[in-house]
Amino acid sequence: MAVELVDPRPGVNPPNSGSGVVGGASIRVDGLSKAYTVRSGDVAALEDINLDIAGGEIFAIIGRSGAGKSTLIRCLNRLERPSAGKVWIDGLEITQLEGKELRAARRRIGMIFQNFNLAAQRTAFDNVALPLVLAGERGKRIEAHVMELLDLVGLADRRDAFPAELSGGQKQRVGIARALATAPSVLLCDEATSALDPETTSSVLDLLQSINRQMGLSIVLVTHEMSVVRRIAQRVLVLDEGRIVEQGDVATLFTAPQHPVTRELLRVPPDADGAWLRVAGGPDAIAGAVSLLQANGIAVESTRHE
Numbered sequence: 001m002a003v004e005l006v007d008p009r010p011g012v013n014p015p016n017s018g019s020g021v022v023g024g025a026s027i028r029v030d031g032l033s034k035a036y037t038v039r040s041g042d043v044a045a046l047e048d049i050n051l052d053i054a055g056g057e058i059f060a061i062i063g064r065s066g067a068g069k070s071t072l073i074r075c076l077n078r079l080e081r082p083s084a085g086k087v088w089i090d091g092l093e094i095t096q097l098e099g100k101e102l103r104a105a106r107r108r109i110g111m112i113f114q115n116f117n118l119a120a121q122r123t124a125f126d127n128v129a130l131p132l133v134l135a136g137e138r139g140k141r142i143e144a145h146v147m148e149l150l151d152l153v154g155l156a157d158r159r160d161a162f163p164a165e166l167s168g169g170q171k172q173r174v175g176i177a178r179a180l181a182t183a184p185s186v187l188l189c190d191e192a193t194s195a196l197d198p199e200t201t202s203s204v205l206d207l208l209q210s211i212n213r214q215m216g217l218s219i220v221l222v223t224h225e226m227s228v229v230r231r232i233a234q235r236v237l238v239l240d241e242g243r244i245v246e247q248g249d250v251a252t253l254f255t256a257p258q259h260p261v262t263r264e265l266l267r268v269p270p271d272a273d274g275a276w277l278r279v280a281g282g283p284d285a286i287a288g289a290v291s292l293l294q295a296n297g298i299a300v301e302s303t304r305h306e
């Protein structure tokens with residue numbers, strides 16, 4: 001890993017920054033609410049959200065369409081201004097920042113999107129360079145930095161390609177390189193793999209996981225793909241109608257989902273509680289059925305062979 005993640009400003013990096021590894025930022029959300037005013041009145045997109053994410057954690061947010069997932073993730077970097085409540089990123093209260101201070105804080109928060117949000121008229125190189133240019137970096141330093149980032153995401157040889165010449169997975173890799181350009185300590189992902197086929201999703205998830213492990217970056221991801229949550233997240237939050245209905249570590253929540261919405265998202269039948277499933281065959285068939293049920297988030301309390 002050749003990417004230098006040290007912020008030149010004094011006091012900006014945690015003590016371990018000398019190694020080139022920046023610890024991921026912790027995130028605290030306190031009493032967050034967001035209402036949108038529309039013609040027919042107010043829409044409460046988020047209501048009283050309280051949340052703690054540890055530095056270096058991979059944290060997933062799931063929920064039905066319209067639950068408030070994107071609104072929540074966009075409040076974390078102040079792309080949305082909350083109606084009430086506070087958000088701290090690594091102890092810095094981002095909800096009270098404005099202007100220059102807010103822009104500086106935002107550089108510490110990378111974001112990637114479902115539709116990649118790349119500038120169509122710019123090459124892969126220029127897309128990744130853009131945040132560095134905006135941050136005041138110049139000349140040779142940019143060239144070296146961008147090439148390190150493209151190398152990190154496996155696209156050094158496509159530096160001059162335009163987005164239209166890249167596959168979906170490659171576009172998202174450019175998006176990831178761009179998001180990492182300003183050495184963020186948090187990466188926000190809103191449905192970042194939803195436009196990709198399963199194989200490409202898998203390779204993008206591998207990349208995110210290695211970034212998390214090697215750089216210690218905290219990752220917050222919104223997804224409707226339960227396989228993504230299971231694959232890389234440590235904890236998961238379930239939103240419904242703007243409220244948290246359930247949260248916990250992925251293994252527990254997937255094995256024993258409590259709330260009806262969680263069960264619906266995990267496709268657990270509503271009457272699965274206490275039901276016996278009869279399987280034809282011997283112990284091997286039973287073991288196979290148990291694995292299948294567990295893989296679908298259905299807890300198996302006991303088995304018996306008659």
Ligand SMILES: Nc1ncnc2c1ncn2[C@@H]1O[C@H](COP(=O)(O)OP(=O)(O)OP(=O)(O)O)[C@@H](O)[C@H]1O
Pocket residue numbers: 036037038043044045063064065066067068069070071072
């Ligand atoms: N700019 C806006 N103006 C008015 N209402 C909005 C705006 N953005 C979101 N909403 C409303 O806020 C609620 C939450 O929207 P949000 O986009 O956060 O949902 P989501 O969970 O991300 O859904 P999806 O899975 O479909 O992306 C919805 O009722 C939505 O219609």
Ligand SMILES: [Mg+2]
Pocket residue numbers: 069070071
């Ligand atoms: Mg959304």
